[in-house]
Amino acid sequence: MFNVLSELEKFRAEDIPYSRVLSSMCTTPLPIALKAHELFIETNLGDPGIFAGTWKLEQKLIKMLGELLHNPNAKGYICSGGTEANIQAIRAARNVIRRERKIDRPNIVVPESAHFSFEKIGDILGVEVRRAKLDEEFKVDVASVESLVDENTVGIAGIAGTTELGQIDPIDELSKLALQLGVPLHVDAAFGGFVIPFMNKPYPFDFELEGVTSITIDPHKMGMATIPAGGILFRDEKFLNALIVETPYLTSRYQYTLTGTRPGTGVASAYAVLKHLGYKGMKQIVDECMRMTALLVEEMTSLGFEPVIEPVMNVVCFKTEKAEKIKEELYRRRWVISTIKNPRAIRLVVMPHVTEEVVKGFISELKSVLRSV
Amino acid sequence: MFNVLSELEKFRAEDIPYSRVLSSMCTTPLPIALKAHELFIETNLGDPGIFAGTWKLEQKLIKMLGELLHNPNAKGYICSGGTEANIQAIRAARNVIRRERKIDRPNIVVPESAHFSFEKIGDILGVEVRRAKLDEEFKVDVASVESLVDENTVGIAGIAGTTELGQIDPIDELSKLALQLGVPLHVDAAFGGFVIPFMNKPYPFDFELEGVTSITIDPHKMGMATIPAGGILFRDEKFLNALIVETPYLTSRYQYTLTGTRPGTGVASAYAVLKHLGYKGMKQIVDECMRMTALLVEEMTSLGFEPVIEPVMNVVCFKTEKAEKIKEELYRRRWVISTIKNPRAIRLVVMPHVTEEVVKGFISELKSVLRSV
Known part of the structure; x- marks a missing residue:
């Protein structure tokens, strides 16, 4: 039984943790x-x-x-x-x-x-x-x-x-x-x-x-x-x-x-x-996701990116012709974002696991990626 | 958090445990x-x-x-x-x-x-x-x-x-x-x-x-x-x-x-x-399910029931015009079986959770039910 579980743990370790995922609409369950x-x-x-x-x-x-x-x-x-x-x-x-x-x-x-x-x-x-x-x-x-x-x-x-x-x-x-x-x-x-x-x-x-x-x-x-x-x-x-x-x-x-x-x-x-969060707790989480979305817009704008639309909810896309290259290079470094084609842009989903620390880490990695693509 | 979990536990307690279920093709996971x-x-x-x-x-x-x-x-x-x-x-x-x-x-x-x-x-x-x-x-x-x-x-x-x-x-x-x-x-x-x-x-x-x-x-x-x-x-x-x-x-x-x-x-x-069981372990479990199926057939035959067909695998049906009544009365006592209509019969699925103890308990309850339907 322990052999099988340790084998499974090795496979699981190859997955990228949510703390480096800005592409998914799923998140770490509460x-x-x-x-x-x-x-x-x-x-x-x-x-x-x-x-x-x-x-x-x-x-x-x-x-x-x-x-x-x-x-x-x-x-x-x-x-x-x-x-x-x-x-x-x-x-x-x-x-x-x-x-x-x-x-x-x-x-x-x-x-x-x-x-x-x-x-x-x-x-x-x-x-x-x-x-x-x-x-x-x-x-x-x-x-x-x-x-x-x-x-x-x-x-x-x-x-x-x-x-x-x-x-x-x-x-x-x-x-x-x-x-x-x-x-x-x-x-x-x-x-x-x-x-x-x-x-x-x-x-x-x-x-x-x-x-x-x-x-x-x-x-x-x-x-x-x-x-x-x-x-x-x-x-x-x-x-x-x-x-x-x-x-x-x-x-x-x-x-x-x-x-x-x-x-x-x-x-x-x-x-x-x-039941646990109630509407009040849900609102706090949504508020925090919106705050992180605003933070991302601020950081990305200072890097010269422009959002495709002013974000309505906690999803935001930034125009760039290099979208695919940026995505691939980030993925090589075990960060996951996605892209859209019309217009060409990178897409970020700001789920509850995208905390201020995650945003800072992402922006720092992105800066490094931008020097190489 | 504890309040919510204790509420959930109350709902869960209303479910019938697999140890009283002979109708499902699902079972307790290993x-x-x-x-x-x-x-x-x-x-x-x-x-x-x-x-x-x-x-x-x-x-x-x-x-x-x-x-x-x-x-x-x-x-x-x-x-x-x-x-x-x-x-x-x-x-x-x-x-x-x-x-x-x-x-x-x-x-x-x-x-x-x-x-x-x-x-x-x-x-x-x-x-x-x-x-x-x-x-x-x-x-x-x-x-x-x-x-x-x-x-x-x-x-x-x-x-x-x-x-x-x-x-x-x-x-x-x-x-x-x-x-x-x-x-x-x-x-x-x-x-x-x-x-x-x-x-x-x-x-x-x-x-x-x-x-x-x-x-x-x-x-x-x-x-x-x-x-x-x-x-x-x-x-x-x-x-x-x-x-x-x-x-x-x-x-x-x-x-x-x-x-x-x-x-x-x-x-x-x-x-x-x-991986854990291997083919050998899987065969042991299937063998045991077949042994329990045979035991059920033996016990049911001694109660006067006849199987619709000699069981091929671990599912067996027994002819009775009272199938629905038996099912309902067993359900009232928190035992779950199912029925088929053509021919009228009760249906039992002998999953791995149907151990010898479960079979004995079921037969004993069924005997009591048969006196009342």
Whole structure:
């Protein structure tokens, strides 16, 4: 047993620690999340009759997430992550609208800035993915969305916290459009769902907007829960019901999840973080991430970099033609950042593990890298 | 923190412990699996450049699974479980065959005994699911499969360890049929993958059969790893490549997984179990499960029950018109079994946690239940 564990430790040591990672939307789970995870390590929500307590806890968590998103009656579940949540939202919309309108070749309209997983979704679900243009601030252009909607459109999507720039689409305008056109609106707030409610400036993006049908919100991103913990919430149960299959040999009678076996660890760790921190503690963490983002902008500006947009949340990109080279050289030194292509820029995600010490260390390494690229 | 944890403990206490569960294909993870899990708790295989060590470990594990399944060159990955593995196998087959043959309305042919997740798969992927008849031993009837295949068939599936009866389809005959018809054959060995290789009687079911294209094998079932740990392996890389999307802002350039963020815990725990036990240790556990299955059959026979089929692996069903009542009364007493409908029977899964003590306790409770139903 010790041999095997020491072998595993060697592999694990090759991983880069989060304290040198400014590219990921995941982070070190809070200590209470780890303890909760351990307590629920055996649980399987795929069989809720066996894990009746864990299942109750999930219902409580869904209610808490619903409250956070202005709809305590929202229905949903904790899933493997943002991709599953987005698949299920679009699948539900496809199934509901296809049934109502006899659509043969369904399409959805998403912003150009939507996460790459929407390409997967198109392939998986057999839905054409139409990409709407962005405005000069990299928010989706609502007129472009409208122009792409036709009689085969089963849904539109807006992003509350884009992966590349952390930008927030005008969800209020998308909501009006969705109501006017009679199509479901899915909001991908996988990242922003645990940020926007705690920001000083309000950005309406959730169920308080009448046209919003479903929301992706991932506890394993800014919710500081353990992986895997994604979340999908629907305003109206009929969308969740459009995902149902019967489950003959389980303690439940039907299942609306994508996966079968489903860990309860994410439920427990997400619940523990929310309960432990409360809205006040969450706001403190978001505030600190925003303070570190501002610090990075300051330091980077003094190095001559310019942000692509003034950061809206804790993601920031800086224009440079040398983006790829900088990324590669940093990686060689075991620092991880990412890049975007349009415009060419380096991208930094300022998760809770990006402390002042991490920022200082990063800037110091970057200065050295800039002398060599 | 302590308040939150004690609240969580209360919920957890409402779950039924595995020592009273004879319905699940999951089990208590081995101690070494738990230790490995803990060590990799932060890891995310969705970003293999950050978690380079974990990613290497996954490649090693895939090779070990390939070796176990008679093809060390098989390509695949560790996923959320059997449903994702089956979705990806059928999606790959659909994409490859649709491209080669310009199919508009794809279908697959699966046994009537296939897991209910194939219904999900049909809905998700837009593939018609045709169910082939079973023979009197509840194995798929190969002639029925053949009769359902047409020019729009993108794949057929066989089950190596059916969920209801633990039966093994004639995979060798399906393999011949698949080669003859030129369609991919997927083998769902989510349960059987870690059982059949260690059984005394050989049942050819894996890549040693030339027609087998892909195999589902779940470490979090009989592999005694932590949840989530499913596995999907392909003989030919072109099927894995048919799942690829580009990943602009990650350390990788493309992604073939269904989910994005993906825990490394399942990889570590599955690897640890296999390394720690070796084939010899795995065989001992399978032998013990088969011994307990035989003991259950003996005890149940002496109570007047008759198995639906002589158990092939560690799943056994006993005919009774009172199946539902027995299940409900046992559940009221916090014992969990399941039932099947055709024929009416109670179903018992004899996982490694079903020790002689558990069998005795169960039989004793069942005797008491039988007096009251």
